[in-house]
Structure formats: C-alpha cells, structure tokens
Amino acid sequence: MLEIPVIRWGRPYESMEKQPVVHFETGETLASMNQANGGLIKMDMRKASKARDILRQFSIEQLCEMCEKAADFYLNATLPLGNGTQTPQEFCEIQSATTGLPQHMCAANMRKNSYVLKHMKEVLEALTRGLPFDVLSKGYGMESRGITVSYQAQTPVMGMVLPSNSPGVHTLWMPVLPLQVGLVLKPGSQEPWTPYRIYEAFAQAGVPREVFCIYPGAHDCGAAVTETCARAMIFGGASTVERYHGDPRIQAHGPGFSKILIGDDMVDDWEKYIDLMVDSIFVNSGRSCINCSGIWASRHTEAIADALAQRLGPVAPLPMSDPKSSLAAFTVPGAAKAINAQIEELLKAPGVTEVTAKYRNGDRHEPHERYDFLRPTIVHCSSTEPAIANTEYMFPFVSVVQCSQNEMIKKVGSTLVGSCLTRDPKWSQELLDATNIDRLNIGEVRTNQLHWMQPHEGNIIDFLFRARAFQTSPPPTH
Amino acid sequence: MSDLSEKVSKAKTQLDAHTVETVQWHFHPSTGSPFWLEKAKTYKFDPLTEVKCFDDLKKFPHFEDEWLRGGPISRWIPKGLAGKPAYVFETGGTTGIPKSRMVIEDHWIDYENFSDTLPDESFPRGSNWLMLGPSGPRRLRLAVEHLAQYRGGICFCVDLDPRWVVKLLKKGDVAGAKAYADHVIDQAITVLSAGHDIKCAFATPKLLEALALKLMDNGSSVEEAGIKGIFAGGTEFTPQWYRFCREELLGPNVYITPTYGNTLMGLACGKPFDPADNFKITYYAPQPRAVIETVDFKDYDQVVGYGETGRVKLYTMTKELFIPGFMERDEGERELPHDKYPWDGVSGTRPFHEIAATTTVGVY
Numbered sequence: 063m064l065e066i067p068v069i070r071w072g073r074p075y076e077s078m079e080k081q082p083v084v085h086f087e088t089g090e091t092l093a094s095m096n097q098a099n100g101g102l103i104k105m106d107m108r109k110a111s112k113a114r115d116i117l118r119q120f121s122i123e124q125l126c127e128m129c130e131k132a133a134d135f136y137l138n139a140t141l142p143l144g145n146g147t148q149t150p151q152e153f154c155e156i157q158s159a160t161t162g163l164p165q166h167m168c169a170a171n172m173r174k175n176s177y178v179l180k181h182m183k184e185v186l187e188a189l190t191r192g193l194p195f196d197v198l199s200k201g202y203g204m205e206s207r208g209i210t211v212s213y214q215a216q217t218p219v220m221g222m223v224l225p226s227n228s229p230g231v232h233t234l235w236m237p238v239l240p241l242q243v244g245l246v247l248k249p250g251s252q253e254p255w256t257p258y259r260i261y262e263a264f265a266q267a268g269v270p271r272e273v274f275c276i277y278p279g280a281h282d283c284g285a286a287v288t289e290t291c292a293r294a295m296i297f298g299g300a301s302t303v304e305r306y307h308g309d310p311r312i313q314a315h316g317p318g319f320s321k322i323l324i325g326d327d328m329v330d331d332w333e334k335y336i337d338l339m340v341d342s343i344f345v346n347s348g349r350s351c352i353n354c355s356g357i358w359a360s361r362h363t364e365a366i367a368d369a370l371a372q373r374l375g376p377v378a379p380l381p382m383s384d385p386k387s388s389l390a391a392f393t394v395p396g397a398a399k400a401i402n403a404q405i406e407e408l409l410k411a412p413g414v415t416e417v418t419a420k421y422r423n424g425d426r427h428e429p430h431e432r433y434d435f436l437r438p439t440i441v442h443c444s445s446t447e448p449a450i451a452n453t454e455y456m457f458p459f460v461s462v463v464q465c466s467q468n469e470m471i472k473k474v475g476s477t478l479v480g481s482c483l484t485r486d487p488k489w490s491q492e493l494l495d496a497t498n499i500d501r502l503n504i505g506e507v508r509t510n511q512l513h514w515m516q517p518h519e520g521n522i523i524d525f526l527f528r529a530r531a532f533q534t535s536p537p538p539t540h
Numbered sequence: 541m542s543d544l545s546e547k548v549s550k551a552k553t554q555l556d557a558h559t560v561e562t563v564q565w566h567f568h569p570s571t572g573s574p575f576w577l578e579k580a581k582t583y584k585f586d587p588l589t590e591v592k593c594f595d596d597l598k599k600f601p602h603f604e605d606e607w608l609r610g611g612p613i614s615r616w617i618p619k620g621l622a623g624k625p626a627y628v629f630e631t632g633g634t635t636g637i638p639k640s641r642m643v644i645e646d647h648w649i650d651y652e653n654f655s656d657t658l659p660d661e662s663f664p665r666g667s668n669w670l671m672l673g674p675s676g677p678r679r680l681r682l683a684v685e686h687l688a689q690y691r692g693g694i695c696f697c698v699d700l701d702p703r704w705v706v707k708l709l710k711k712g713d714v715a716g717a718k719a720y721a722d723h724v725i726d727q728a729i730t731v732l733s734a735g736h737d738i739k740c741a742f743a744t745p746k747l748l749e750a751l752a753l754k755l756m757d758n759g760s761s762v763e764e765a766g767i768k769g770i771f772a773g774g775t776e777f778t779p780q781w782y783r784f785c786r787e788e789l790l791g792p793n794v795y796i797t798p799t800y801g802n803t804l805m806g807l808a809c810g811k812p813f814d815p816a817d818n819f820k821i822t823y824y825a826p827q828p829r830a831v832i833e834t835v836d837f838k839d840y841d842q843v844v845g846y847g848e849t850g851r852v853k854l855y856t857m858t859k860e861l862f863i864p865g866f867m868e869r870d871e872g873e874r875e876l877p878h879d880k881y882p883w884d885g886v887s888g889t890r891p892f893h894e895i896a897a898t899t900t901v902g903v904y
Contacts, residue, residue: 099781099784102784
C-alpha cells in the first residue's frame with residue numbers, strides 16, 4: 063500500500079490517523095494519506111521565516127534554473143512518493159482514478175505545469191514587468207532608468223488550500239518558490255498527487271526540502287493554513303470567494319463565469335467561430351473556471367445554441383483510459399444529482415430552453431454506483447433575466463444569451479475571462495475599461511487559452527510584495 | 541476465573557442491582573418524577589415488576605432528547621427529591637429552545653467520582669484550577685468548579701458563550717469567531733498571569749491549543765505558566781491530537797487526560813496512558829451511574845462485537861435522572877473491560893457518520 067506522509071518543513075511525519083484515497087470507480091484504496099491537524103500546522107508556522115531565509119541563499123535566477131530542471135523531473139522522471147515511487151504514467155493513472163478526470167487530460171495538465179516551470183524566468187520577467195530580480199531579493203534596488211524602487215515581501219511563505227478535483231490550478235502557485243517564498247500546501251483529499259510530485263521534482267532539482275510543508279488533512283488544516291500564513295490562496299465556491307472578499311491576506315479563487323461576447327460587427331459570421339466556442343466550453347471537460355459558461359450576442363443566439371448542441375449533445379462518457387474520453391466523472395456522492403436538479407429547476411423560467419436534449423439520446427444525469435456523469439448541456443436564454451443566464455457548473459455547460467451589445471458589459475457581471483469577438487474600436491475601448499472583466503481577450507482567443515506571461519486574477523507579485531518608498535538620501539531641495 | 545473476569549462479573553451484578561433500584565425509584569408513585577410516572581402509563585409492561593436486570597432496560601423505548609426541550613422543568617424532579625434546591629443545565633451549542641436537564645447533586649457526585657481517577661501528582665490537591673470552557677447555563681462550568689473545591693482548590697473561569705460562536709460560524713464570519721476565541725484566551729492568560737497559583741485545568745482541545753500557542757508567542761508555555769495537569773474532552777480529542785499534545789504542544793511534564801461525556805451522562809474517563817496503546821483513546825463510563833454501549837447502526841438494541849464499530853448509546857441511572865438508552869451523536873469501537881474499569885469501553889469516538897456533515901463544530 064502506498065503510504066504518503068505529511069511533510070513538515072521537508073521532514074516526513076506519520077500521523078496516528080490516516081485517510082484512504084480511493085479509486086472513484088471501484089472503491090479500491092489506492093493510497094493511505096497521513097493526516098495533519100490544525101495545531102500542528104500552527105506550531106510549524108512559527109518557524110515560517112526560515113523558509114525565506116533558506117531560499118534567499120539562492121538568487122531568483124538560480125531558482126528559475128532549478129524550476130527548469132524540476133520541469134523535466136516532474137514530466138519525465140520516476141520520482142519518490144511516500145514509501146514508493148511513481149512514473150509519469152502512474153501519476154496520470156492515479157490522478158485520473160481519484161479525480162475522475164480522463165487520463166489524457168491529466169497528461170495535458172502535466173504538460174501545462176511543466177511548461178510553466180520550464181519557462182519560469184520568462185514568466186517572472188513578464189509578471190514583474192522587467193523589474194531586476196534582486197530588487198525582490200534585497201527589498202530594494204535601482205531600475206535601469208536610475209530610480210530607486212523597493213518591494214517588500216509580505217510573507218515568508220504562501221499557503222495554498224488546494225481543490226480536490228481540478229488538477230489544472232497548480233500553475234498558479236508555481237511562481238511562488240522562485241520568488242524566494244516558501245510553500246505551505248494543503249492538498250485536496252482526492253488530488254494530493256500534483257503537490258507531492260512537484261515537491262519531489264523541486265527537491266531533485268536542488269531546492270532545499272526545508273522550504274516545503276504539505277499538510278493533507280481535514281478542514282481544520284485549511285483553516286490553520288489561511289489563519290497562519292500572511293498570504294494564502296484558497297479555492298472554493300462562490301461562498302468561499304464571498305467569505306474572503308476584501309481580505310488582503312487571502313486570494314480566493316472560485317467560479318469564473320468566463321464568457322464569449324460577440325460584437326454586432328461579427329455576429330453575422332458566427333458559424334466561423336463555432337470551433338472556438340466548442341473548445342472554450344469543452345476542453346478539460348468544462349471543469350475549469352476558465353471554461354466558457356456563457357455566450358452572449360445580440361442576434362443569432364438560437365442558431366448558435368443549436369449548432370453547439372449538435373456538436374456537444376451526443377457526447378457520452380468513455381472509459382478514463384480512452385484517449386477520446388472527454389467527460390470527467392463526478393466523484394463526490396450526490397453532487398451531480400443536486401446540480402442536475404438545480405438545472406431542471408432553473409430551466410422552468412420563462413425564455414429558457416434546453417437545446418441539447420434533442421441531440422443527447424439520454425438523460426443529462428448518468429448515475430453509476432460510485433460516481434456520476436453530467437452530459438454536455440447547452441441552454442438558450444432569450445433575455446438576460448433568467449438566473450441560468452449567468453451560472454457555472456463543473457461540466458460542459460453553457461448558456462447562450464440574447465442581449466444587445468450596448469447592455470452586454472453591464473449585464474455579464476463578474477467575468478474571469480472575457481473573449482470578445484469584435485473589431486469595433488469603440489466597443490473594444492469600452493471592454494478595455496470594464497472592471498468586471500478580469501482577463502480580456504479581444505480577438506479569436508478561446509477563454510481557456512491562457513498566456514502564462516500574463517497575470518491571472520491579480521498579479522502574484524502584487525500579492526506577495528508591496529511597492530513602498532525607500533530612500534537612502536534626502537530628496538532634492540524643493 | 542481470572543482476576544479481571546471476577547471483577548467484570550462483580551460489576552455486572554452490581555449494575556443489575558443498581559438498575560432495579562433506580563427503576564423502582566423513578567417509577568414508584570411515591571418517589572418517581574411526573575414525567576416517568578406519566579410515561580409508564582403508555583408502556584405495555586410494568587417497570588416496577590418487569591425490570592430485573594440491566595438488559596431489561598431494552599424493554600423501554602429509546603429515550604428521545606427532544607423530550608428535554610421546553611417546560612415545565614419540574615416534571616423531571618422525582619417526588620422523592622421534591623423541595624431540594626435544583627439547577628437547570630442546557631445541552632449543546634445549538635439555537636432555538638434548548639434541551640434542559642434538571643440537576644440537584646448529580647454533577648457534584650459525578651465529578652467527585654471523577655476526582656478519584658485523577659493522579660494527585662499531576663492534579664495536586666489544594667491547588668487552584670482554570671476552567672477554560674463554556675460558561676452560562678452549562679453543567680460543565682459548575683461541575684469543574686465543584687471538582688476544584690472538592691480537591692481543596694478554587695476555580696477561575698472565563699466568559700464563553702458557545703452559541704454565539706456557532707452563530708458566527710454559520711454565517712461564515714470566521715474572523716469574528718477567531719476574535720471571540722482570542723477574547724477567551726486573553727481572559728485565560730490574564731488569570732494565569734495574576735499570581736493565583738493555578739496548577740490544574742479543564743480545557744476544550746481547541747482552546748487548549750490556542751492557549752498553548754499564545755503562551756509560546758509570549759515566550760512562555762503551559763508548563764511555565766504553572767499548569768501540571770489538564771483534562772479535556774470531546775470528539776476533537778483524537779489520537780493524533782493526543783500525541784501532538786504530549787510530544788509538541790505541552791511537553792512531557794504536563795499531564796493531559798481525555799474525558800468523554802455530556803450533560804445527560806456523567807463523565808467517562810480515559811483509560812490511563814499506556815505507550816502500548818499507541819495513543820488510542822478508550823473511554824469507560826462511570827458505572828453503575830451511567831453505562832456506555834456500542835450498538836449496531838441498524839439495530840440500536842444490539843451491541844456490536846469487541847473491536848467493531850457502532851453508535852454510542854448512553855444510559856443514565858441516578859436518583860435524579862433515568863435515561864434508558866439515549867442515542868449519542870457519536871460512533872466508535874467497542875472495547876474490552878479494563879482492570880480499573882471492569883466493563884465495556886468505547887474507543888475512537890467521532891461524530892456519527894450519518895449526522896456528522898450537518899454538525900457545526902464551534903469553539904468548544
């Protein structure tokens with residue numbers, strides 16, 4: 063039996079209680095996870111400052127080189143894991159078996175994580191807008207234009223309360239370590255695999271283990287991480303985001319409500335963009351916050367919805383190991399049933415039509431003994447009023463919403479990624495000015511085609527460092 | 541017959557006799573409470589003639605704690621105790637009309653019995669106590685105070701309203717709950733720093749953890765604050781937490797022992813620490829005044845086998861209160877009798893899996 067320890071500043075720790083990690087289809091126990099407790103985390107965090115001290119023994123450039131090496135270890139090597147080892151293939155198999163994500167999607171997420179690690183120096187150069195790295199290490203320095211700048215680290219470690227079912231989110235925390243900030247990871251119960259494999263890849267690449275903590279455990283562990291780390295990221299639903307709203311210590315990631323907005327100048331050519339829409343909705347089984355959950359246009363919306371339904375309606379589950387498998391399973395008991403019931407209720411609103419039903423050849427909800435599938439669902443809304451016009455679910459689901467262009471920006475609400483199909487300069491400027499859209503794409507860019515040189519939901523440099531005044535001499539007389 | 545078997549047999553005989561005596565008291569028209577005398581009219585058996593041993597309690601329907609909600613509280617007072625000064629204690633940290641228990645002297649007797657299980661070297665007689673737990677209409681606060689007095693000391697308490705904490709957590713105000721916990725810990729630190737020679741404490745696991753960490757932040761420790769012995773209770777007192785306390789939070793010179801109980805029962809004691817147990821926590825009820833059974837999830841009248849998992853069922857048989865089988869909100873494993881407690885125990889107590897998801901665990 064694979065047994066995986068708690069990691070406390072690089073030292074493995076065996077707990078009294080352990081939790082099994084099970085295969086979602088068979089119920090077979092695949093690994094036994096040792097469990098941290100909240101007090102233990104609070105105790106460890108008393109030594110958090112050491113992590114940054116250790117990391118500052120290396121330059122950021124050196125740590126970027128280690129990231130490059132770690133990228134290769136992570137993607138290709140057989141690495142230690144608990145009391146055993148793990149090949150890349152075994153990684154994909156076990157991640158799929160516990161999260162319900164098809165194996166080829168796990169492999170794709172692996173390549174994505176590896177890419178970000180491999181290009182870490184470029185990522186940091188982009189995110190720092192060309193700031194000399196030693197400014198971040200020392201706390202101050204001189205810009206090329208001769209101005210003294212100071213950036214003060216706000217924390218020696220960053221806490222991460224990671225999700226159970228979204229192996230795609232890990233790229234968000236990868237830049238933390240080369241910024242000389244230690245990592246305190248609370249993995250999701252079904253997806254401990256990426257944190258442990260990245261940890262081991264970093265260690266093999268020469269990063270001291272003492273800058274890592276990994277705390278599998280119950281909810282009190284997540285609470286302890288967010289309480290004791292001066293900066294932490296947490297993943298959850300809308301209520302989690304709401305709870306931490308306005309808390310400068312916590313960056314909460316929740317639903318994205320990402321959308322494609324089609325301008326009046328291009329909507330008559332909508333058929334050209336069907337592939338872009340399908341991929342935005344469907345890649346990674348619609349599980350990400352960057353998957354498209356709304357397509358908004360002023361006309362042709364019924365035709366767009368029908369074309370999408372013809373493409374996605376017939377899609378059915380396949381075995382996880384099938385390279386063509388495109389639907390992820392719901393592994394939390396009752397979740398799919400509850401979502402399906404909610405959708406059915408929302409479909410009763412006036413002006414709402416489910417377009418996929420006639421192409422699906424079966425129910426949306428496909429229950430199995432230990433898991434469920436929800437098949438792709440395309441909904442048409444003849445106005446912006448129904449609640450389902452602006453929702454997001456963790457499967458391929460989209461609402462195609464009819465809305466005039468001049469009302470669209472106001473009505474779309476909070477949107478993580480807005481991919482806007484327009485060449486209209488006036489509307490483009492309005493989109494650029496819209497503060498409710500976080501990542502803006504103007505052009506033929508899928509919502510899930512992220513450029514890693516761009517910040518995501520706030521620049522991590524701004525989250526971890528504070529620009530402040532620093533003087534070593536009086537200013538000129540004035 | 542081995543020494544332990546002899547003790548087990550003797551305890552069983554004592555339990556049977558105590559059961560008959562208790563039922564006679566609660567169902568006799570001259571001594572019984574209005575509640576039970578009225579309830580007896582609905583039974584198809586006569587408790588006075590048909591309860592001859594502990595197992596006969598299975599003739600009673602399960603006790604429903606909803607019966608404890610609302611008044612009049614006087615219906616619970618046995619006629620045989622009429623006129624004695626009575627307390628009312630509320631259970632749990634929930635909102636709405638609380639479930640209440642009438643008590644006259646049970647909390648004193650239970651904690652005096654518990655006192656006999658505490659080692660004097662860790663809980664020195666005559667020393668003062670800190671009660672770091674819920675205040676208000678709670679049995680625990682007065683019981684711990686009585687324990688301190690019974691052992692010759694004085695008890696220092698804090699203000700702690702657990703219902704407020706549950707309200708904060710239910711509305712997602714984590715920061716508010718944290719601020720309230722800090723407020724409670726500040727009170728404890730103040731008391732400990734005031735030169736009262738406090739050597740013993742009751743604390744909930746969460747509050748003890750917060751107190752110990754705060755003392756460390758202040759460059760001190762629980763040991764340096766003068767505490768020698770602590771008892772703590774609740775399902776959060778897990779083997780992992782026990783080990784964490786002994787190895788890291790408190791250090792080797794502060795004794796900590798787990799307890800298990802609620803307002804309806806007395807206080808179940810933890811089996812004395814034995815390294816061979818690998819931090820497994822086993823509780824034994826204060827028989828014959830209270831009994832713990834571990835019963836089948838599908839048949840609450842069927843005890844599971846030793847080592848098997850079941851739901852915790854409580855019985856209380858004192859002159860003040862009769863509870864013929866109450867389904868506790870916890871589950872655990874049935875344990876063999878122990879030399880010190882020659883009757884069944886329960887280990888691994890944790891929230892009953894069918895209701896665990898709906899329970900809000902607060903500050904205590």
